[in-house]
Amino acid sequence: MSTAALTLTTGQMQRSLGHTLTIYLKEAKYEFFKYLRLRVYTLSVLSFPIMFYILFGLVLNAHEAIGGMRVPTYLIATYGTFGVMGASLFGTAAGLASDRGLGWLEVKRASPMPPFAYFAAKVIVSMIFSTIIVLALFALGFALGGVRMPVVTFLSLLGTLVLGSLPFSAMGLALGYFTGPNSAPPTINLIYLPMSFCSGLWVPFMFLPKVVQKIALVLPSYHLSQLALETVGAGMHERVTAHWEVMLAFTMICLGVARIGFQRDQEKMYG
């Protein structure tokens, strides 16, 4: 039993990069199918923003304007923000809380799954659903609402919304570590519905009371919706970087909270 042989045995246990990549892709693939086939998820996460958009953007106010921007275009930005928030929060928080509380996450942790693959898959899938929502809103606006914009503008809007979904995925991970399987969905609703309202995602920001507008300044959803509106030219022409900075800070805080939750689960908090 030479040392060389032992080293080779240990080497056998380390994965190649290709293998690791395969794991991440499969984890994301099955996470996607899991949610795609779940009526509860697709109905609430995909349908709500689409329904609201059809009702308020295409049926009711199609020929109005908000601050000089046509309503159907304006609402893609705001309901798009609402949509990516919901997709990210429900995808990460509810799933994580359920997996933790009901023992499934322990089965995965006991396996050789790289822990990061689990979280990465959830975030990737949230981004995929976010993309689907924005594409759907735009398709409807284009087909039925007379929404027109240069391709570059649309890609900028899509990119902003999908990238901007990350703070909400982080928030979802934090929530998932501190709620149980039954309390997660109502907790998410209790947080993200008022957050959406105060950020001007339903009633446009400029029509909100001054007090509420002040609250909005600390909400990542407000900042994301402003960034989205900027891309289509309906923003209030503020410094774009300020919005990204707030969202980044929010993401860092949420990831910190999530990390505490993660270590608490591993029981490694106090070494």
Next chain:
Amino acid sequence: MRRMDTLKEPALAATVERARPTDVIRSNGAVATLERVSKNYGSIRALSSVDFQVRPGEVVALLGPNGAGKTTAVKLLLGLLQPNSGKVRVFGGDPTNPENRMRTGAMLQVGRVPETLRVREHIDLFSTYYQKPMPATAVLGAAGLEKLNDRKFGDLSGGQKQRVLFALALCGNPDLLFLDEPTVGLDVEARRMLWEEIRQLVRRGKTVLLTTHYLQEADALADRVAVINKGEIIAEGTPAQIKAQTAGKKIRCITQVPLASLRDLPGVSEVKEDREAIEIHAVEAEPVLRELLAWDKTLSGLEVTSAGLEDAFLALTQEGAASVN
């Protein structure tokens, strides 16, 4: 890293094959150990300075009532929990070592498994985590899931769901398997089917740690049984040894002899009333029977049986509880 199966050098490959048992030998022959391990949940003592070993190639059962600490022991060995004191070793190393996880498989008690994924998708995903997984058809065969390949998990019966969890434990072709209460909640037929599947695994040389509160299950599957109660191991041995440790025989009869007198008979450990009859537990039946038949000519309904593992177990855990208190 070159994968070992691409090695063309037979001599080198042979060295690698022989190298694997070294880590077992390094840890005194045990595949997994708990060394004076204690674990608390707040003020609740789940395990108290427990010493326990899993030896290569055996099926060892951790047998105990609910709340005894069996699942805690398994989770410590899987690296899901950290001990408050003592050492946990799997394959000679730390259980949270990812390399160890490549060589173990676990079947745990789960409240909810993703229901919208199909059986083959669950197996595919878990197989991918491992370096050298079993082929999918072999996994399905070993778990008796051939016909359920495409079924969604949520559409399966309780027994079928357990078999999927079993498949996930063995899909990576692990050397060491942890089965935590594998047949709980199953009907008799489903239980026997799973037992047979476990026996087939054992025939292929796997090492298995099984936890259960079904005495029959430990007796049916295990080479060695460790009886655990209230966080302590109170007895250890083969199923036959465990049975032999307490009252050996059970005499059942309908008799006029008063209970107090019966208790004074030689070797009697317990006398119980069971409807119209009396149940006497004794080390040996013959001395008791000689006295009894001499005393009571009207004695009827006589049955003499071996005290099953059930009775041994109850006696052990009651004794254990008594000595702890």
